[in-house]
Amino acid sequence: MKKRESFLSYGRQWITEEDIEAVVEVLKSPFLTQGPKIQEFEQKVADYVGAKYAVAFSNGTAALHGACFAAGIGEGDEVITTPMTFAATSNAVLYCGGKPVFADIDERTYNIDPKEISKHITPRTKAIIPVDFTGQPADMDAIMKIAEEYGLVVIEDGAHSLGAEYKGRKVGTLAHMTMFSFHPVKPVTTAEGGIIVTDSKEYYEKLKRFRSHGMIKENLSRDEGPWYYEMVDLGYNYRMTDLQAALGISQMDKLDRFIKRRQEIANIYNEAFKTMDSVILPHQLEGAKSGWHLYILQLRLEKLKSSRREIFEKLRADNIGVHVHYIPVYWHPFYQKLGYKKGLCPTAEQWYEQALTLPIFPKMTDEDIKDVIDAVKKHVK
Ligand SMILES: *Cc1c(COP(=O)(O)O)cnc(C)c1O
Numbered sequence: 001m002k003k004r005e006s007f008l009s010y011g012r013q014w015i016t017e018e019d020i021e022a023v024v025e026v027l028k029s030p031f032l033t034q035g036p037k038i039q040e041f042e043q044k045v046a047d048y049v050g051a052k053y054a055v056a057f058s059n060g061t062a063a064l065h066g067a068c069f070a071a072g073i074g075e076g077d078e079v080i081t082t083p084m085t086f087a088a089t090s091n092a093v094l095y096c097g098g099k100p101v102f103a104d105i106d107e108r109t110y111n112i113d114p115k116e117i118s119k120h121i122t123p124r125t126k127a128i129i130p131v132d133f134t135g136q137p138a139d140m141d142a143i144m145k146i147a148e149e150y151g152l153v154v155i156e157d158g159a160h161s162l163g164a165e166y167k168g169r170k171v172g173t174l175a176h177m178t179m180f181s182f183h184p185v186k187p188v189t190t191a192e193g194g195i196i197v198t199d200s201k202e203y204y205e206k207l208k209r210f211r212s213h214g215m216i217k218e219n220l221s222r223d224e225g226p227w228y229y230e231m232v233d234l235g236y237n238y239r240m241t242d243l244q245a246a247l248g249i250s251q252m253d254k255l256d257r258f259i260k261r262r263q264e265i266a267n268i269y270n271e272a273f274k275t276m277d278s279v280i281l282p283h284q285l286e287g288a289k290s291g292w293h294l295y296i297l298q299l300r301l302e303k304l305k306s307s308r309r310e311i312f313e314k315l316r317a318d319n320i321g322v323h324v325h326y327i328p329v330y331w332h333p334f335y336q337k338l339g340y341k342k343g344l345c346p347t348a349e350q351w352y353e354q355a356l357t358l359p360i361f362p363k364m365t366d367e368d369i370k371d372v373i374d375a376v377k378k379h380v381k
Contacts, residue, residue, distance in 0.1 A: 003317070003318045003319055004318060004319035004320065004371050005319070006319065007319045007321055008319060008320055008321050008359050008364075008368055008371065008372070009321040009359060009361075010185075010294075010321045010322065010323040010357050010358070010359045010360070010361075011184075011185035011293075011294075011359070011360065011361045012184070012185065012361045012363060013184040013185070013189045013361075014254070014258065014361070014362055014363040015189075015247075016250075016254075018250055019247055019250045019251060022246040022247060022249065022250040023243050023246050023247050025246065026242045026243050026246045027243065029242070031242050032241060032242055032243060033239060033240075033241040033242055033243075034212075034239055034241075034242065035242040036242070037242040037243075037245035037246045037249065038056055038239075038240060038242060038245045040245065040249055041056055041190075041240075041245035041246075041248045041249050041252075042054040042055065042056050042195065044248075044249055044252050045162075045172075045180070045195055045197060045248075045252065046197055048163075048170070048172075048252060048255070049162075049170045049171065049172025049173060049178070049197055050169075050170055050172065050173050051172050051173050051178070051197035051198060051199055052198070052199045052200075052201075052204075053197065053198050053199070053200075053201070053203075053204035054195050054196065054197045054198075055195065055196050055204060055207040055208055055211060056193065056194070056195045056211075056240040056245060056248075057193070057194040057195065057196070057211055057238045057239075057240060058192060058193065058194070058237075058238045058239060058240055059181070059183070059192045059193060059194045060088065060159050060179055060180065060181030060182070060183065060186075060193070060194030061088040061091070061092065061194065062194060062211075062236070062238035063179045063180075063181075063194030063195055063196050063238075064088060064089065064092035064129075064155070064157065064179050064194070065092045065095050065096070065210075065236075065238070066196060066206075066207045066210045066211060066238065067092070067155045067177045067179060067196050067203075067207070068092045068093055068095065068096045068098065068127070068155065069096060069206065069207075069210050069233075070177065070196075070202075070203045070206040070207050070210065071126065071127050071153040071155060071176075071177070071203075072126070072153075073093060073096040073097075073098040073126055073127060074096060074097050074098065075097040075098075076097070076098075076099070076124060077096075077097075077098040077099065077124060077125075077126035077127070078098065078099050078100075078101045078120075078122060078124045078125045078126060079093040079098050079099070079100055079101065079125075079126060079127045079128070079129060080101045080102075080103050080112075080117050080120050080121070080125060080127075080128045080129070081093070081100055081101070081102065081103070081112070081128070081129040081130070081131070081157075082102065082103065082105055082111065082112040082129075082130065082131050082133070082348070083102040083104075083105070083328040083329045083330055083344070083345045083348045083349075084105050084110055084111075084112075084131070084133055084326055084328065084348050084351070084352070085131040085133060085157065085326060085329060086159070086326060087329050087332060089129055089131055089157050089329070090102075090129075090329050090335075092129075093129070098126070098127075099124075100329075101120050101125070102328075102329070102330055102340070102344055102345050102348075103116035103117045103119070103120050103345070104116045104345040104346065104347045104348055105345065105347050105348045105351060106139075106347075107347050107350075107351055108283040108285075109133075109136055109138075109139075109283060109284075109285055109288075110133050110134060110136075110282075110296070110351060111130065111131070111132070111133050111136065111137075111138040111139065112130050112131065112138055112143075113347075114139050114142035114143055114146060116345075117143065117146055118146055121146070121150055121152075125150065125152060126152065126153065127152055127153040127154065127155060128143060128146070128147055128152055128153075128154050128155075129154075129155045129156075129157055130143050130154070130156055130157065130175070131156075131157040131159070131160075132156065132157065132158050132159075132160050132161035132164060132171060132291075133160060133294075133325075134160055134282065134290065134292070134293055134294040134295070134296060134325075135160040135161050135164050135187075135262075135290040135291030135292050135293035135294065136161070136164065136282075136284060136285065136288050136290040136291075137161055137164055137165070137166035137171050137174065137288050137290075138156070139285065140156070140166050140174040140175065141166075141167070143175075144174070144175070147176075153176050153177075154175040154176050154177075155175060155176065155177045155178070155179065156171065156174060156175035156177070156178040156179070157179055158171045158172065158178045158179055158180050159179065159180065159181035159183075159186060159293075160186070160187075160291060160293035160294065161180075161187075161290075161291045161293070162180045162186070162187040162188065162255065162291065163187055163255050163256065163258075163259045163291050164259075164288075164289055164290055164291035165288070165289035166287060166288055166289075167287040167288075168287070171291075172197045173197075173199065176198065176200065176203070177196050177197070177198045177200075177203055178196065178197050178198070179194060179195070179196055180194065180195050180197070181193070181194050182194060182195070182244075182248055182251075185293075185361070186293065187255060187258060187259065187291055187293060188248065188251035188252060188254065188255050188258065189247070189248075189251060190240065190244035190245065190247050190248040190251070191244055191247065192244065193240050193244050193245075193248060194240075206233075209232065209233050209235055210233060210235045210236065210238070211235065211236070211237075211238045211239055212235060212237065212238075212239060213231060213235040213236065213237060214231050214232055214233030214234055214235030215229050215230065215231045215232070215235065216229065216230055216232055217229045257362070258362040259291050259292070261362040261364075262291065262292035262293075262360055262361070262362060263290075263292055265292070265295070265360050265364060265369055266282075266290070266292045266295055266360065268369055268373075269281075269295055269358065269360075269369075269372075269373070270282075272373045272376075272377075273297065273373075273376065276377070276380065277300070277303060278299065278300050278303045278304050278380055278381070279297045279298065279299060279300065279380060280297070280298040280300060280354075281297070282295065282296055282297075292360060293360075294325055294357050294360065295357065295358050295359075295360040296325065296355050296356065296357050296358070297355075297356050297358060297376075297380075298351065298354045298355060298356075299311065299354045299355075299356055299380065300354070301353075301354060304380065304381060305381055306379070306380075306381060308324075308353065308354065308356060311356065311379050311380055312324070312356065314379040315375055315376070315379055318375045318378075318379070320358075320359065320371065320372055320375045320376075321359050322356055322357060322358060322359070323357040324352075324355055324356065324357060325355065325357050326352070327352065328344075328345060328348050328349055328352055330342075330344055330345075331349075358372055358376065359372055
């Protein structure tokens with residue numbers, strides 16, 4: 001097999017002429033930000049997942065921050081989450097003065113293990129933030145059952161799982177609040193962008209205030225006149241623009257097609273690699289329909305002559321944009337300074353050492369897929 005001509009990244013957006021026109025139209029309109037497109041986009045995402053409310057944010061991290069605020073997380077509150085995620089998940093807890101508590105993963109699904117959650121519950125526990133890592137929903141029935149028992153709020157980090165399903169239900173109605181991200185590598189994009197969907201009016205109103213400086217124009221404490229508004233919470237400017245919302249509306253029309261193609265690619269990979277005894281394929285729980293944001297192989301290093309790093313570098317040298325998701329969050333120097341110690345979640349740590357992400361995105365051609373398969377077969381030895 002020859003080296004590919006061009007670098008194949010692990011994930012990439014797919015922008016059409018239609019998307020471009022939708023954005024240009026907003027540029028010619030009177031509203032560049034917080035105009036009619038925001039509401040239309042929120043409604044579209046809420047309808048798609050079957051939630052009552054949606055609040056769009058400038059990015060997924062800001063949306064998670066908003067959800068932690070709405071959940072009332074504050075100084076000293078503990079929030080249980082997974083170490084196998086992007087740092088933004090637990091950072092949102094820190095923004096609110098809370099303490100992230102890391103529970104280990106289920107090695108088959110790579111998602112937080114409900115049995116591990118139970119072990120970490122204390123009188124200070126306030127919330128759980130499961131992550132639908134790679135696009136496969138976390139075991140939400142088990143998680144919601146624990147939450148109910150202890151009166152906890154569940155914020156699902158669905159950055160990877162817009163359009164994914166759990167026991168026949170779309171992600172977005174399984175938790176009290178669910179976050180989706182619209183970063184370019186995510187299921188659909190608004191360049192930067194995020195959203196919280198919820199069925200709770202109370203959360204909805206808190207999220208809207210939080211996004212815009214904590215200000216309100218209704219239910220005011222005084223009647224000073226038509227110009228009057230009040231700031232009632234310490235909010236932020238976390239608003240999405242109408243340009244981004246217009247792109248999102250246009251992209252949402254393609255979501256199901258994008259996911260179908262991701263599933264197709266995952267099936268082709270599974271078929272191609274199932275006879276290799278040096279790798280473990282991504283396991284799917286019964287009833288889970290993944291959005292296949294990521295396709296991750298686990299290398300059985302005891303059966304390989306090369307190290308993961310050598311395999312990674314050989315694949316990169318052949319222009320196959322492999323990646324590794326994720327470094328356990330509490331390994332980062334910032335978290336180490338806060339006092340988290342290596343060894344906290346042994347399953348996640350071992351899993352990380354063996355993980356290798358292959359390219360998967362809807363615009364990949366059959367030729368691209370074949371290049372990846374050939375290169376994996378050549379270098380995973
Ligand atoms: C991308 C991502 C986020 C953050 O989303 P942004 O829109 O990039 O701020 C949070 N959690 C996970 C798991 C992500 O992959």
